[in-house]
Amino acid sequence: MLQDRLSAAAPRVFSVSGLTTLIKEALEDSFQTVTVEGEISNCRPSSSGHVYFTLKDSGAVLSAVLFRGKARSLAFQPADGMLVQATGALSVYAQRGSYQIVVDSLSLAGEGALLKLLEERKRQFAAEGLFDSARKKPLPAFPRCVGVVTSPSGAALRDILQIRRRRNDTVSVVVLPCPVQGAEAGGRIAAMIRAANEWRLADVLIVGRGGGSLEDLLPFSEEAVVRAVADSEIPVVSAVGHEIDWALSDYAADVRAPTPSAACELVVPEKAGIVRAAAQIADALYAAVRVKLERSRLLVKAFAPESLELRFRTIEQPLLLRFDDAKEALLADMRDTAEAYRRRIENTVRDLKGANPKAILARGYAVVRDAATKTLVRSAAEAALGQTLEIFPRDGVIMAEVSAAKTAATGA
Template identity: 50%
Template sequence: MHADDWLADSVQSSSPLSVSQLTLLIKNDLENKYPDVTVEGEISNCKVAASGHLYFSLKDDQAVLQAVMFRRDMLALSFVPRDGMKVWARGGISVYAGRGQYQLIARTMRAAGLGDILAMLEERKQKFAKEGLFDQDRKKQIPAFPERIAVVTSATGAAIRDIIHVLRRRNPKAHIILLPAAVQGEEAAASIAARIRQANQWSIADVLIVGRGGGSIEDLLPFSEEIVVRAIAESRIPVISAVGHETDWALSDYAADLRAPTPSAAAEMASKDLGLVQKEIEHFETVLAQSMRQIIEHARQRLSLVSPRSMESMLVRRHMLLMQRFDTATEAIEQGMRSKVDAFSHRIALAASAIELSNPKAIMKRGFSIVRKSAEIIRSAEMIKPGEEVHISFYRGEANASILSAQAEDARSKNDEGL
């Protein structure tokens, strides 16, 4: 017989049920009847066990429901559950027999009423990103040692007290300028933006911290308003955004030059710890002094090993080495000059020989003559006729002659062939 059937028979009979039997009956009934429900309530007694599972209660003004979310489902959450947060939790109803209580096994969870706000913020974020308000090349460097640090926040909130405490501890020489602004409510965004613009108009600070303490996403909305985001993006003074706790965020974080997880962290980012800087300077002074003493002592030891005789010997060796290098260089130059002179002399001799071979007198010396008719040089028998007068130039002397006969080369060739 199935357990459920057995329990049903037991209920109808007069036999009493054990606590376990009744609990099992209720467990099966609830789990079968409510396998998938969505419950809205306020989180309380929220804690994460060592196993990574989240245990909490959901309550309203009339009832409390115990709930648990296992670690594997916790990893998918987009936010950190906290006491006082209103959520929608979806899962199945189960009974924990060991305590005799029913509970919700939550599989998913989201902040109640935040869907529209998150969608609006995402749309606004995309708009500003397209305009380039969040571009990295717009970011300005935070000065290492600012003399004046202005803070735009509530004058009565915990944020300004934390910032002042950190700055006084790390850099007591910095001037802290409070620019009080409303950080919550309908007038907050305009108040914050006005203070940012005022700081730039009067150039009253070297760095500007804009933020507030923690709160719900609705409380932090002024720091995501367009007027505040644009004021931060347009600021000539470097801006550190310090809104809420580490898990909180606002659009001012993206527009600012630097985002701090908390106001206290913003104060640390805005100021170097002068005590640590002083210790570093003192350490470097000690190291430098020790290094200088070692250098001087080493120089003294080297000087103690040097005598006038050794100095003279060293200078003589250096002088001789330089003289040898000079003589070697001189010989190389002279050898190079002699090689160039010999080459030029050889080229001149070749040119003179060529000129001499081209001299007509040299040719005529070997028995050749120059025959002219008037001023024209006779190069062929066709240029003269019998009876014409010609002038003959010899290597030595000249003569006039009369042509008896003239025979062209072609005719003489034919006569030679007839022979």
């Protein structure tokens, strides 16, 4: 027993290592297999594949480690806020004088209280439209001043200032100091966002902090902060924690950045890039001006007297040729038309002459009509014996009396 060993060794003074060894042996012998239920917090997967985290409840916390081999067999990814049951052995880490549970198996025991609370808030704010994409505002391309709502003593501010100095030292930074964890943090963060808007202290705001546990990041999910971010007339970049961390301010902000450093990269344009772009635009402008000047010189040169005369002749010659061709075509048309009309007139005159009754009579024909009725006699059948006829040869008139009449058909 540990108590017996301590009593037996009472006269001597223990070294720290000796006492820790006794505690380690006693603790590990007594708790070789134990199952603990608690909420995961400060979960830190390492590059080696091991997972370090804390199990907690309302009264205490317990460090835990899940080694790579056991972590690979899990059916889920451990994350902050999960309520789990961990089975393993207690172990003492002598170098730190702390104890932890080395987890052999890990199973879900239900949603963690914090995670459940955040999900409920998220649904509420989404239903109110605080996360709608229509509310999102674009970030200014060339901000003159960047406001940073964070702790003045935190690593996040140092990273932002360093990156701002490297990228573009002409951009001003206004620090709006506030605590970023604890009971009062949410109200102070919201107050700084509202103050920045009221006094127009910046062109864009970075609201955030460095990494931490789910509890550490909780102020950025409080209702006051989410509403202040959503209502901000100044564009807001939410930069809470590391890439795997999240807060409800991420959803309400105009842009979410994985880290404060990344947020600074987003809002501060690189001065060297602006200078390069300006130089390229200037070169393109000079080139365009040179082209315009050269074209203007050519245009002015084209208005010299000899050039104008040549251009006039070049324009005139085709027109003169077209005029001559048109004149010849018109004259030819007129000749052809006149000839056609002459032939038609000659034919008409000939036809008229041929149809003239006097011409017919001149060829030996005569017109015969009844002397009494003056009707034409066209056939021998129309003549009657004793009928007086008037015969009109080419000249004069002959009076005759019908003594006989015969037709070609009857021969009478």
